[in-house]
Amino acid sequence: MNKLNYMCPHCKGHLRVSNHIIFLTKTTNGKSGLLLVNSELGNYSVLMHPTLSYDLGEHVNFVCPICYENLDAPEYDKNLAKIIMEDEEGKESTILFSKINGEKCTYKIAKNEVKAFGDDKSEYRSSFGDIF
Numbered sequence: 001m002n003k004l005n006y007m008c009p010h011c012k013g014h015l016r017v018s019n020h021i022i023f024l025t026k027t028t029n030g031k032s033g034l035l036l037v038n039s040e041l042g043n044y045s046v047l048m049h050p051t052l053s054y055d056l057g058e059h060v061n062f063v064c065p066i067c068y069e070n071l072d073a074p075e076y077d078k079n080l081a082k083i084i085m086e087d088e089e090g091k092e093s094t095i096l097f098s099k100i101n102g103e104k105c106t107y108k109i110a111k112n113e114v115k116a117f118g119d120d121k122s123e124y125r126s127s128f129g130d131i132f
């Protein structure tokens with residue numbers, strides 16, 4: 001298990017517990033629940049209560065479960081959400097991922113470098129300009 005920290009960009013609260021990142025998720029039509037996402041970039045396995053289910057292609061809002069701020073990243077794309085990753089040396093990167101259920105793409109941004117993960121990673125290529 002790696003020792004990376006994942007934090008809310010607003011309150012810097014730790015979102016990782018064991019090997020999962022915990023989000024409060026909700027849709028505009030009222031569905032809401034806790035979603036646990038695997039902390040390994042590019043691993044899209046999730047855990048949730050059996051009563052929570054999102055449709056394929058549904059737009060899901062990701063919210064910090066500590067400060068309740070929305071994790072939207074409109075500066076990149078309306079379909080992307082962001083958190084902060086801190087490595088063992090304390091260096092921070094921005095992690096972006098798709099809010100669309102079923103879309104597999106994650107981006108790690110540090111200085112002038114973007115690393116992309118997932119089958120759908122080319123979907124938001126244009127959001128990253130020349131550095132992708």
Ligand SMILES: [Zn+2]
Nearest residue numbers: 008011064067
């Ligand atoms: Zn927060």
